[in-house]
Amino acid sequence: MKLPRILLASRAAMDDAQSTPLLGVRQSYLDCVLQAGGYPFIAPRIGDQKLMEDLVGMAHGVLLPGGEDVDPARYNQQPSPHLGAVDKERDACEFYVLEAARKRGLPILGICRGCQVLNVAFGGSLYQDINAERPHLPGHGLGDDFEHAHDIRITSSTRLHAALGLESAHVNSFHHQAVKELGKGLVANAHDDTGLIEGIEGTGPEYVVGVQCHPELLVGRGDGVWERLFLSFVQASQKIRS
Numbered sequence: 268m269k270l271p272r273i274l275l276a277s278r279a280a281m282d283d284a285q286s287t288p289l290l291g292v293r294q295s296y297l298d299c300v301l302q303a304g305g306y307p308f309i310a311p312r313i314g315d316q317k318l319m320e321d322l323v324g325m326a327h328g329v330l331l332p333g334g335e336d337v338d339p340a341r342y343n344q345q346p347s348p349h350l351g352a353v354d355k356e357r358d359a360c361e362f363y364v365l366e367a368a369r370k371r372g373l374p375i376l377g378i379c380r381g382c383q384v385l386n387v388a389f390g391g392s393l394y395q396d397i398n399a400e401r402p403h404l405p406g407h408g409l410g411d412d413f414e415h416a417h418d419i420r421i422t423s424s425t426r427l428h429a430a431l432g433l434e435s436a437h438v439n440s441f442h443h444q445a446v447k448e449l450g451k452g453l454v455a456n457a458h459d460d461t462g463l464i465e466g467i468e469g470t471g472p473e474y475v476v477g478v479q480c481h482p483e484l485l486v487g488r489g490d491g492v493w494e495r496l497f498l499s500f501v502q503a504s505q506k507i508r509s
């Protein structure tokens with residue numbers, strides 16, 4: 268059986284102030300795709316629509332990893348003083364990737380920032396900073412805990428529920444932003460104890476899933492539960508391949 272090709276969007280990182288950025292993906296994402304039976308390949312973070320359409324044309328599934336904050340202009344807000352780093356080139360790249368993937372009906376998995384990009388691309392909005400915009404609620408675990416920071420409740424009859432087979436799960440938490448208003452055609456598939464959205468997915472027949480936690484780090488620490496998410500995504504991509 269030929270492996271489904273999974274396109275991963277990349278980020279820019281400086282390793283040397285005098286030089287140009289490195290473009291890449293943390294290996295934990297690649298490992299999870301490989302373990303689940305996918306063939307990962309990396310899209311350079313370049314805001315070029317044609318290039319991204321061509322790359323998506325070679326893919327059977329698309330994974331958007333974690334990273335910077337989405338430019339709030341993308342959801343018609345002025346930047347808050349609590350906004351973190353923004354990479355407009357990366358935003359452009361990933362919005363083009365998503366547009367092309369949606370046109371082709373490819374499976375999409377968004378992780379942390381990827382979940383937020385997904386929501387904004389579907390017309391939704393974000394909390395630019397959870398603790399600044401939801402001060403009446405207990406502070407969200409923006410963990411220094413690399414393993415488990417809080418629980419999530421998983422909505423029944425969702426793809427996430429079907430993938431994990433659980434009503435609740437322990438997750439890590441490294442986000443200071445979160446989904447505010449849901450995009451069109453999306454539902455929440457998980458919430459934390461304060462009602463904050465911890466995951467989203469499409470209501471249509473295509474596999475479109477976003478999670479706010481970092482399952483790739485949990486899998487790397489031997490958490491078998493979250494392997495099932497990557498399996499469900501790669502299996503959906505395999506259907507596109509065959």
Ligand SMILES: [Mn+2]
Pocket residue numbers: 407408417439440441442459465479480
């Ligand atoms: Mn969280």
